[in-house]
Amino acid sequence: MSSTFQNFQQAKSQPSSYQGIALVCPVSVGYAKQSEKGAAYFIGRSLGEMIQQAGIHKDDVDGLAISSFSLGPDSVISLCQHFDISPRFLEQLPFGGASGVIAMRRAARAVQMGDADIVACIGGDTNQAGSFADLIADFSTFTRDASYPYGAGGPNAAFALITQHYMEQYGATREDFGRIAIAQRYNANHYPTALLGHKTLSMDDYLNARPIAGPVHMFDCVMPCAGGEGFLMMSVERAKFLGLPYVSILAADELHHAHRDDPVQYRAGWTLYANKLYQQANIGPDDIDMLQTYDDYPVISMMQMEDLGFCAKGEAKQFVRETALTFDGNNLGYSSGNNCLPHNTSGGQLSVGQAGSAAGFLGLVESIRQLLGQAEKNQVQDARHAMVSGYGMINYDRGLCSSAAILASTTSDTAGGQ
Template identity: 35%
Template sequence: MSQPKNFDGAVIAAGVEIAYRRRPEGVTTGGLLVQAVTQALAQLDLRPSDIDGLGVASFTLAPDHAIDLAWRLGLSPRWSMDDCHGGASGINLLQHAVRAVQAGDASVVVLVAGDHFGPGDFATLTENYNTTTRQYLRPLNFSGPNAVFAMLTARHMQRHELCRSDYGAIAVAQRGWASDNPDAVYRTPLTLDDYLGAPTVAEPLCRFDCVPVVSGANALVVMAADHRRNPSKRIRVTALQAQHNPDHQQADGLTTGLARVAGQLWSTAGLGPGNVDVVSVYDDYPAMVLIQLADLGFAPSGDLRGLVERIASRKLAVNTSGGQLSAGQAGAAGGMHGLVEAIRQLRGEAGGRQIEGARSAVISGYGMVEYRYGMCANAVVMERI
């Protein structure tokens, strides 16, 4: 989907994360979302009455929606939106929020995403993810997306003549970044031997190929560029592209919709893959990291092993939070996790994992698995003002 080139008039003013945790007690999805919004407002010294837009992404907030959360927060939005695009939700919400601010439909929009999974919640979600899953996969006892992406990884491995160690190098590299992220769930050093010796989940995937399910939330604030509460450290969107359901599940899943829009993305941004300082790609599985990076142009010669080496050596700063593979996947928050990490990096607030002088970032989203692979892909380029 082509986007207008002018993204002026709206800035990203804040990004927060409620630390992800495995099986926390006394937690609710609504409570996590409220915490995230409250922290985002506090970061800018905003009151609920200052907010006139709210966007929400969550699998487990149901039966509540954005407007229910607005009531709970004491907000009276002129613009509101629920999003259900999974790993693509964060960027999807951002796209609509930026346009809403540019159009004057709202002046300060809070975007929030998150989930808390109680006992049995995640299994219920994966078995009833959509009609296709419920009708065609659940009767096969497929046990969630691991089996689907095991087949995709096997195809990817064969197509590009990769081995398990190549995927393991990504998991190890991201764990290294996570060691400097106090909010990451898994920070213990991971070696390639640890990866190769881990229990098999679904051949060729092992435990460390699969994102750990956690509870948590993220929030962003998008506001008019001339708003009186704008902070000194602001981020602007320079390009944003989305492509949903490009092949109608007829291809092999080894290319996402990003391949169709990457050229326009970089052209609009006035940058290229070699010019960005920070990269956050949706990492539900290591193979998807490589697929999205290749689609975005980070392996122009098709040399995926070379790409793996650049990730492992940190010549390419990919998923500097540790990504979902080490920080955890908090349901719909996973689609906003990479955005918040990029914002922290561009604002110089990433602590021990800070990329010196970071001024630009590219972030991708990927999600909504049908019966073979995901249907939604999007990406945004952001720069520090």
């Protein structure tokens, strides 16, 4: 490699500003433990609810950015005929838990560049009897050859190995993971859509739960379900014209299969762009009013707390011991001190349910709702900035995708980005 090229690489370009982009009309639709309906129902009803909220016609939506595991054999183009629409911008994002922020990034550029005026960003999946088992049995070529034949535990097995390694490396305990799960359940108790929101969760419940794989027990695992999550993206001018309150993107980035020489995953791509996110947003971790992590397992939320700069690597155990993670700052008796960082304010996947790819939109849609002041009983007071991160796609022994964004309410002083 020539030194000229190396210099050029070191000057790797940065994502330009997301100024002028408005996120509007967050919806969470149709949550059910199982459903006979197909994925197109959850995607189509999300679109239907969004245009109703926006007061626009479906033909005003000229872009679709869709994520779904269970849409096959259909794809986003099939949905055009199903919904009878004629978009000029299509994206399908098979990135699981990272797909929400990635859809947002793609759609924002399309709107900025004039490839679309209004993009519907939607994650939607159904959950039929046996469909989760089918999904994990054939998730990727690597899982088919190299992980599924070794106990057929699906993601639980891979994450059990990651969790075991993390606990041995950093001294995190099951109680620490429990602090995350219990705070999220409290949040879900205040969010009616959450499928487990009608049940409370105590530390005893958490610790005495059925073992699943190694240190992973029942309340460390998400419940697969059906549902849809979505929002509309358009220019600020258009949002103002339509009289729609909106949320701004201060910074967003993604990086995939980073740290690929780590034998076991204990960090992901966030470490390589978190600082740049804060620089572009012109704020720091202390200015973040809520954190929405991708919580397929609590250990992954801990990695995000560390890699996104809320604490040092390996220190998330201490962070959750000292920080109230509930939407209203209630420490539930599980944390000391006065620190508070509302985390997964709707209950996260652990308590809402994991609606396939919609789970990759859960934290993003919840953040938009919170920053618009449209959350109900779980509203975070005076929320101005949200950090949302995504993670996903266990192709073999680790999650490959990482994405993250800092969003701002438009009443905040930094609204609109740099």
